[in-house]
Amino acid sequence: MGRKRQIWTGSWEYKEGLVINLSLFTIGVFLEYFTSGGGVLSLMQYPFNLYFLGALIIALFVLWFAFRNTAFTQWLGSIPGAISAISLFLFMGLIMGFTLQTHETEPTFLHNIGFTHISSSWPYMFSILLLLLSLGITCLKNLIPLNRKRLGFTISHLGLFIVIASANFGGTQLQRLEMRLQEGRIVTYATNKSDNQVYNLPFAIKLKDFILEEYNPKLTIVNNNTGELMHGNGKNIVIIDSSMECSMMDYHIKVEEYIESSAKAGSKYYFNNESGSSPAALLSVILNDTAKVVGWISCGSYNKPYESLKLDSLYSLVMLFPEPKLFVSEIQIFNQSGEITNAKLEVNKPFEYDDFKIYQLNYDSNLGKWSDVSIIELIYDPWLPYVYFGILLMILGAFYMLWRGATKKNV
Amino acid sequence: MTWLNFPLYAIIIIFLWTVGLLLMGLFSNKRVLVRTAYFFILSGIIVLGYYIFNLWMVLERPPMRTLGETRLWYSLFLSFIGFAFYFRWKYLWFLVFSILFAIMFLFLNIIYPENFNKTLMPALLSPWFVPHVIVYIFAYATLGASSLVALKLLLHNNNQKELKEPEDLADNLVYIGFAFLTLGLLFGALWAKEAWGHYWTWDPKETWAFLTWSVYLIYIHLRSKNKISKKTSHWILLIAFIVLLVCWFGVNYLPSASNSVHTYSS
Ligand code: HEM
Secondary structure (H helix, E strand, C coil), X not given: CCCCCCCCCCCCCHHHHHHHHHXXXXXXXXXXXXXXXXXXXXXXXXXXXXXXXXXXXXXXXXXXXXXXXXXXXXXXXXXHHHHHHHXXXXXXXXXXXXXXXXXXXXXXXXXXXXXXXXXXXXXXXXHHHHHHHHHHHHHHHHHCCCCHHHHHHXXXXXXXXXXXXXXXXXXXXXXXXXXXXXXXXXXXXXXXXXXCEEEXXXXXXXXXXXXXXXXXXXXXXXXXXXXXXXXXXXXXXXXXXXXXXXXXXXXXXXXXXXXXXXXXXXXXXXXXXXXCXXXXXXXXXXXXXXXXEEEEEECCCCCCCCECEECXXXXXXXXXXXXXXXXXXXXXXXXXXXXXXXXXXXXXXXXXXXXXXXXEEEECCCCHHHCCEEEEEEEECCCHHHHHHHHHHHHXXXXXXXXXXXXXXXX | CCHHHHHHHHHHHHHHHHHHHHHHHHCCCCHHHHHHHHHHHHXXXXXXXXXXXXXXXXXXXXXXXXXXXXXXXXHHHHHHHHHHHHHHHCCHHHHHHHHHHHHHHHHHHHHCCCCCCCCCCHHHCCCCHHHHHHHHHHHHHHHHHHHHHHHHHHHCCCCCHHXXXXXXXXXXXXXXXXXXXXXXXXXXXXXXXXXXXXXXXXCHHHHHHHHHHHHHHHHHHHHHCCCCCHHHHHHHHHHHHHHHHHHHHHHHHCHHHHHCCCCCCC
């Protein structure tokens, strides 16, 4: 690379980048420290987030049209500038990657310098600003005037700019409200999980039915003395169904009868569909080709005991609780003008209503299948369309890259 | 066909690949034998594909949930990439490296057998599941291959002349891998929005995916103007791959991961 260049002279490169990064980081940490780890979110509330974003975009245009030839603008749009900006952001990621991120505000040292809530801290915000400046100048450089040869990369860069800008400046307007529904009741309020504030909604929701489908339960071996599951990395776990026959350790197991929903009467299980009924199976087990054990097992439920099958002095067979396969809430939404909307909420299938997307979140896991409680989440995210637009551009950019990447580089 | 049959299949695959590589290495001037070698290597890939397909059928779900299952796909893609690049550009050493790597991943699966588990939690029942994982593992395989190239270049960096081509090979692999990585990340974000309500929450797995992505991003930008020494760029590729492995396997062990939603395996 030839002779050494004095720092801050000529065109800036990595040395300047390092100094800029270190300064931004240090100032950020100090600001965080002097506000006892308060972070930046309170400053970024609507409508201030809009003002800041507006200021950033104006700054970009001013830099590009009025100060294009300054070392700073040139650096922002250069590879060293990009690498510095990405490195600072990467460094934020590293901190997050190694320290537990929490919502707690206990005044530990790590909290006070922002490390426990990086994504809402000052250093992070500075790194976002630098990243957006660098990306922004890079986009302007290739857009005004338009550089057709680089259009593919410019689309990536522009997409990323839009995603980062709207996720970070718009993210503060995101609201996640949790609502606890009970079958048959009408609920009109929801709780914001981040500050535990209760909100009254402009509509009401009634849970008509909560449905939980389960997989068949699994069978495994347990050590009688230690209570340890002898699952043998999955070798000794099988899903029960009415025709199952298998070997585990030295035992040969056959399902004689399987009842998906049952209750015990006397020494046997019978079909039953009341709250708390549980799966049960009649098993016959051959031990070492000689002895045979026959008996019922069941995993029980919130109000029924479980039953295991003792094989010998060491081991027993147990049935594990069935795992959920699908859970659905059938709800009715009433708005103020009296309209009623029926909807089905399912994991991975949210329902859009008003300004909200409504998600199936949870249920009363103690009651499992018999839960009459469903917890849902209402999410208000007005910037989502912009994020999606940015993501779309990035996907196009990635396809462009695939197409170009396989051809030889024009070095 | 379950994981219990896996060792048998793995041994057949490893046998086919080893014979193929030996034929290729020892008789590289006899066309017939090289053709036969193609046949062996391709058969290994097909047997692996067949095993995965059957596992999918038996499990009644895509075999992409556990670490062991993702390692199967990794072996499949890596051997395929090695073969495809050999077919196109005749890099024998690249084929050898990628097959050896693929074999290593099969061995890992023999040593750490997987749960035989049909169940899939509701969040994974989504049309995004398959594209997200496939694209990701394909990216991992391609980027892993680029690190193999870098390793080779670092080990033999004295005879500079013949190395121009592998340089381009590494860059091309990174370009392709990075594009897939970006797609995987974005598909993941779109899926997360549907399943969990937000596209990005800095969950530990997401954080490490972001870190992996950034290291390759830095590599691409450094290389785009050829401003750094070749050696540095090869080292970056090796480091990037370590970050990638942390993201793939290591996250579960990090302190920051105690509240991750991406819990692999059981
Ligand atoms: C999706 C992510 C990104 C992709 C795929 C990408 C891709 C690329 C590629 C391939 C080039 C080389 C263009 C060429 O040599 O013709 C490039 C250049 C550049 N990139 Fe990126 N990049 C991304 C993100 C970023 C970020 C985050 C920054 C800055 C913080 C950045 C700043 C730059 C700059 C300054 C250049 C030089 C542009 C020029 O000289 O016109 N890029 N990018």
